[in-house]
Amino acid sequence: MIDKLIDEIKKKKAPLVVGLDPQLSFIPDPICEKAFEELGETLEGAAEAIWQFNKAIVDAVCDLTPAVKPQIAMYEQFGIPGLTVFERTVRYCQEKGLCVIGDIKRGDIGSTSLSYAVGHLGTTQVGKNRFSAFHEDFATVNPYLGSDGIEPFVKVCREENKGLFVLVKTSNPSSGEFQDRTVSDGNGQAGETGSTEKIYEAVAKKVVDWGSQAIGEKYGYSQIGAVVGATYPEEGKRLRTLMPKTYILVPGYGAQGGKGADLKHFFDEDGLGAIVNSSRGIIAAWKNEKYERFGPEGFAEAARAAVIDMREDINGSI
């Protein structure tokens, strides 16, 4: 799957991801009103509005972007109807040829982690049949529980040709509270005795380990990628070196403050190695002064214009 993602990035000359993180406040009134008229001001009504919004955005940007990243929390808050639209959105994007990164940040251990992995990336067995419940192409995962949490995902990725992005250094202001702590022990690992490294570097080394079992054939990048926030360019530079075969998913561009010029160190010299996400900067572009000429009815065209601008900003900096 990492090979397919890179094929699409190269074809579209766009190392970017559109984050499908809809909030009701991003959706123009007429879409909400129509959905509420049909289904009431209910979870079903909200989910229908999100679906219509997503569909229009995806139609407007699918020839420009290699991938989308729906944030499942934004659907989960609307309960079962919301998650139904999450699943429908995944399927619709795949029909349009897009790679889908499920931003699910799941993380547990053993059979529990395996259940998440089969539910999101693999297939669940029921009697003689197998079902693909949420069928994303990639998923984001949380490493706090260590290898017991990640290896079941890696196993499913290898079996099903899917991929992961493991949280390494997240884009938020408080990400340093634990991720930036300097560790002085060797934790019993060869070559580390007496060394000092940050926790996020320790995680990065594990990402390299986990990923070494799942290197893509075509480009030599691993199916097991990493998340490193655009808001931490120095850390990005260091991590690029530490994880040479790891694709980096870069959130925090745009609304969170990351800029094109900050991005160049996340990429390899060949212009590959990273893919930059923008969510509200794209899907809520119509609410931004810069794109207000499109008006609420032109929200999808505004998203398209924002993707084109983002593509230029990124390609100009790498």
Added chain:
Amino acid sequence: MIDKLIDEIKKKKAPLVVGLDPQLSFIPDPICEKAFEELGETLEGAAEAIWQFNKAIVDAVCDLTPAVKPQIAMYEQFGIPGLTVFERTVRYCQEKGLCVIGDIKRGDIGSTSLSYAVGHLGTTQVGKNRFSAFHEDFATVNPYLGSDGIEPFVKVCREENKGLFVLVKTSNPSSGEFQDRTVSDGNGQAGETGSTEKIYEAVAKKVVDWGSQAIGEKYGYSQIGAVVGATYPEEGKRLRTLMPKTYILVPGYGAQGGKGADLKHFFDEDGLGAIVNSSRGIIAAWKNEKYERFGPEGFAEAARAAVIDMREDINGSI
């Protein structure tokens, strides 16, 4: 909500949680066969079997246990039908007077974290209406992203009288990979310069901070609890001292190897302060030699017997 949980623990003299983590292999054949006859070997059929299984277990143990902990991954793998049964299980358990700890281990930042918090513990606004999507009483959360990830949950807990259990030291063998690393920096925090502490201790201190905003009125414990595995009794002892007002949810008892005798240090002198989870040890007790006298048709009675034995084992050790 922490006060209600403690009331129930005292009333039932049982500091324990039944983990509702159903796997199809735990469910006696006749229940699966009946569900598959009705709905086919489908996600719907599997979800129906889980629902019938859960209901019988809950009916059999609800007068003995103060709380249940459904593990959402086990439902999520069955897609929308599975999550529908998760929600129905939460509601059913609450109708039976049980506290429900949603073992969701979610963790994200800002508005995304808030979406998880309102979806699982709070209410989601749609127009003039508010809906409680999954309505658990407590949720487990992952701290890797720092305060930005936890504070939105704490806010919702304060507003809605709900609670959290933050992962501190997890029960799995590889939990030490990151959690046990020794930090040598002070991270700019007062009093810590030059100190050495483990990452899980740094997380524990933050749990105390976050929890200080949400102390329950009746017993003085915080709504913001911690997860510490039964498999790490020495760490449990240290953490009990570090987090005096924090309730500790203790997984890893039974199937994962934790024993009653390991548990005493997780509790305070008054016998409060911790609640011990067992999942397959209870719900799959009928498959254990010790309870095979109940047979597959007596699976719920076997679960009841296992809860009684667990209660004695824990109460005998504290």
